[in-house]
Amino acid sequence: MCLAVPMKIVKKDGFSASAEADGVFMEVNLRLLDDARIGDYVLVHAGFAIEKVDEHEAEETLKMMEEIAGLNEKNEVR
Amino acid sequence: MDRTHGIIRHIRSLTPDDRKLKIMNVCGSHEHTIAFSGMRSLMPENLEIIPGPGCPVCVCPESDIIHAIDLSNRDDVILVTYGDMLRVPSVKGSIRAQGKNYKMVSSPFEAISIAHSNPDKKIVFFSIGFETTTAPTAAILETGVPDNFFVLSSHRLTPAIMEVLVKDADIGIDGFIAPGHVSAIVGADAWNVFSEKYGIPTVVAGFQADNLMLGIAEILGQLKSGKITTGNVYAGVVRPEGNLQAQKIMDKFFEVSDVNWRAIGHIPGSGLELRDEYSGRDAKKAFDLEEVKESKIPGCICGTIILGKAYPSACRLFRKACTPKTPKGPCMVSMEGACNIWFKSNLSRQDDITGAVS
Ligand code: SF4
Numbered sequence: 115m116c117l118a119v120p121m122k123i124v125k126k127d128g129f130s131a132s133a134e135a136d137g138v139f140m141e142v143n144l145r146l147l148d149d150a151r152i153g154d155y156v157l158v159h160a161g162f163a164i165e166k167v168d169e170h171e172a173e174e175t176l177k178m179m180e181e182i183a184g185l186n187e188k189n190e191v192r
Numbered sequence: 193m194d195r196t197h198g199i200i201r202h203i204r205s206l207t208p209d210d211r212k213l214k215i216m217n218v219c220g221s222h223e224h225t226i227a228f229s230g231m232r233s234l235m236p237e238n239l240e241i242i243p244g245p246g247c248p249v250c251v252c253p254e255s256d257i258i259h260a261i262d263l264s265n266r267d268d269v270i271l272v273t274y275g276d277m278l279r280v281p282s283v284k285g286s287i288r289a290q291g292k293n294y295k296m297v298s299s300p301f302e303a304i305s306i307a308h309s310n311p312d313k314k315i316v317f318f319s320i321g322f323e324t325t326t327a328p329t330a331a332i333l334e335t336g337v338p339d340n341f342f343v344l345s346s347h348r349l350t351p352a353i354m355e356v357l358v359k360d361a362d363i364g365i366d367g368f369i370a371p372g373h374v375s376a377i378v379g380a381d382a383w384n385v386f387s388e389k390y391g392i393p394t395v396v397a398g399f400q401a402d403n404l405m406l407g408i409a410e411i412l413g414q415l416k417s418g419k420i421t422t423g424n425v426y427a428g429v430v431r432p433e434g435n436l437q438a439q440k441i442m443d444k445f446f447e448v449s450d451v452n453w454r455a456i457g458h459i460p461g462s463g464l465e466l467r468d469e470y471s472g473r474d475a476k477k478a479f480d481l482e483e484v485k486e487s488k489i490p491g492c493i494c495g496t497i498i499l500g501k502a503y504p505s506a507c508r509l510f511r512k513a514c515t516p517k518t519p520k521g522p523c524m525v526s527m528e529g530a531c532n533i534w535f536k537s538n539l540s541r542q543d544d545i546t547g548a549v550s
Contacts, residue, residue, distance in 0.1 A: 118324070118373050129335075143301070145331040146438040157376060157429055160328040161299035165376040165435050172428025175398075179406050183198025 118159035120167050123152050133158060199405045200234050206412035207236040214364060215239065215411055216500050218354060219246040219371030220528020221399055227537040229401035241408070242500045243533075245353045245453075246371060248321040249276045249526040250498060253452040255484040256346045257282040260318045263344070263479060264291030270310060271295070272303040273318035274325075276526035281519060283487040300332045307341040316475045320346040323377045326464060327438040330445045337473065344475040345465050347446065350374050351382055352462035353453065356499075358390045363500045367411035368394040369404065372426045377442075379434025380424040387420045395423035396430050445470055452486065454522060455495025492521035497530050504534040511535060 121133035121140065133142040133156065140158065147163040150156050156163035207213065217223055223243040226232060232241055245251060257277075261284050264271035271287065271294040278288040278296060287294055293313075297303050300317060307315040319329045326347045333343070350371060357363055370383050375396040383394040393414035397407030403425055410423040424430055442464075451463030466474040475481065491509045496502045504510050504523065514520040516532055523529035533539075 118376070143331065143335075145334055146327050146435060146441065148437065157373070159324055159373065161301050162328045162331055164324065164327060164373070164438065165429050165431075168428050175403065175406070175425055175427055178425065179195060179199065179402055182202050182406065182409055183195040 118157040118164060120155050121158050121163075123150055123154050123156060123163075126150070126152050131163070133163070196402055196405070199402060199409060203239070203405060203409050203412060204236045206409060206416050207239045208416075209238065212238050212240065213366045213412070213415065214242055214500075215367040215369060215408060216242050216244040216357070216363075216365050217246060217369040217371075217404075218244040218350060219369075219374065220526070220530075220533070221373075222246065222369055222371065222397065222404060223530055223533050224527065225399055225401055225404055227533045227539050231401055231405065232539070235408075239408075239412075242503075243497070243530040244357060244500045245350075245456075245498045247498070247523065247526055247528040247530065248325065248348060249280055250494060250522040250529050251348060251353075251453045251456065252277070252280065252320045252346045252522070253454050254282045254486045255452065256318070256320075256344065257287065258284050258484050259476075259479075259481045260287050260294075260316075260344060261285070261290045263316050263475070264294040266293075269293060269314045269316055270306060271316050271318060272297055272306055274298065274320065276528075277318060277320060279519065279525050280522045281489070281525075300328050304332055304335075304337060304341065307338045311338075311340060314340050314342060314478075316342045316344050316479075318344045318346065320348075322348055322350050322371070322374050323442070324371075324373045326442055326446065327377050327435070330438075330442040333445045333470065333473065334441050341473065342475040342478050343466060343473055344481075345446070345463075347464040348451070348453065349448070349462050349464065351378070351385065352459055353456075354383075354386065356456075356459055356462075358386065358392055360499065365392060365500065366415060367392060367408075369407050369411070370394050370396040370422075372396060372398045372430065375424075375426065375430040375434065377435050377438050379432055379439075380422055380430050381432045382434065383422045387422050391420050393420050393423065396426045398426040398429065452483075453498075454486065455489075455492070456498060489521050492523075494521040494523040494531070497523055504531040505539070507531070 125132035155167035446464040523531040
């Protein structure tokens with residue numbers, strides 16, 4: 115029930131927006147995230163955008179993952 | 193070595209040899225990833241990942257389900273709710289089996305459309321769930337709803353139940369994986385109470401197996417170093433303060449209340465009901481609904497499972513009398529319920545967690 119999917123905003127008119135993911139378009143309401151702009155990736159739950167996806171932060175997490183995964187290799191070598 | 197194996201090795205290196213650690217997830221979707229990825233079998237022996245109260249359908253009080261059934265049997269009402277709720281068993285049966293006028297929706301907007309197209313009926317939106325689901329309901333109220341629209345609120349607060357869990361010495365939780373999408377609304381800082389007051393590392397994680405394991409590694413790292421804080425490995429979505437706009441709208445319409453959790457009991461300050469100003473939209477008030485005492489489902493140990501004291505396989509009915517097609521208890525109904533997830537992912541284990549089930 116708390117699942118949400120990331121989608122890209124392609125159209126915006128007030129609180130109504132159209133968002134796209136994998137070629138699927140959906141009407142998304144921006145009442146909970148009215149500063150979302152066209153081109154933003156947002157998380158959609160029950161027809162509402164609930165949060166923006168920050169690509170920079172997502173990449174940082176990925177880097178952290180690689181580091182942790184690699185860190186052990188270094189330990190092994192030592 | 194690929195990334196997943198690297199993280200697993202890291203987890204192994206951080207897990208102590210001399211004591212058992214218990215990390216709890218409080219989100220059905222997390223449990224789903226954990227179960228279906230087979231992650232548990234790769235964890236070191238001293239590390240248990242236990243499912244907690246992450247299933248809103250499971251904790252929705254029987255009283256509300258009975259009210260929903262009764263309302264749907266009135267000629268002037270159409271009861272509208274999320275799909276899983278229709279099948280949850282109660283002493284009166286389920287909404288689907290015993291109700292008459294009901295409709296399933298996947299967004300509260302559909303409930304509004306139903307209200308518009310049925311002006312001669314009263315539409316009761318049976319709105320359940322944690323913060324992620326409360327926000328959309330608050331948003332439709334903010335948008336404006338027709339006069340024939342009512343809310344039967346069964347919303348619950350995640351931090352409140354987690355505080356009950358940390359105070360229960362029987363469970364002995366060493367770390368929490370905080371729910372990703374609840375955190376998107378309430379913010380990572382909402383979990384500071386656990387790290388600061390109770391010294392329990394709490395890390396927000398996303399829904400990919402690698403990301404969840406990164407969260408687990410972060411918890412273990414904190415336990416090892418003794419530096420306990422709130423962590424966030426889902427920072428691409430979750431901000432420290434959360435979605436302030438959503439919080440403001442939720443606060444406008446809902447106030448904190450003392451409520452029951454199914455198979456668990458009364459927890460002060462753990463639910464949400466509509467504020468007095470909006471009592472005209474509150475189905476409990478509009479239809480004079482009185483709380484019904486909860487009955488016990490013979491043999492079902494859902495409450496024990498939700499509190500992290502037993503795995504689903506400890507229930508004698510699991511996979512036997514109780515299956516997703518014939519759910520005896522609420523935890524077998526929804527795909528966020530631990531029993532349902534364990535059934536579908538073929539998980540089982542003989543031991544139970546704390547010996548609470550004999
Ligand atoms: S297996 Fe069924 S009866 Fe047993 S605890 Fe789970 S839901 Fe309840």
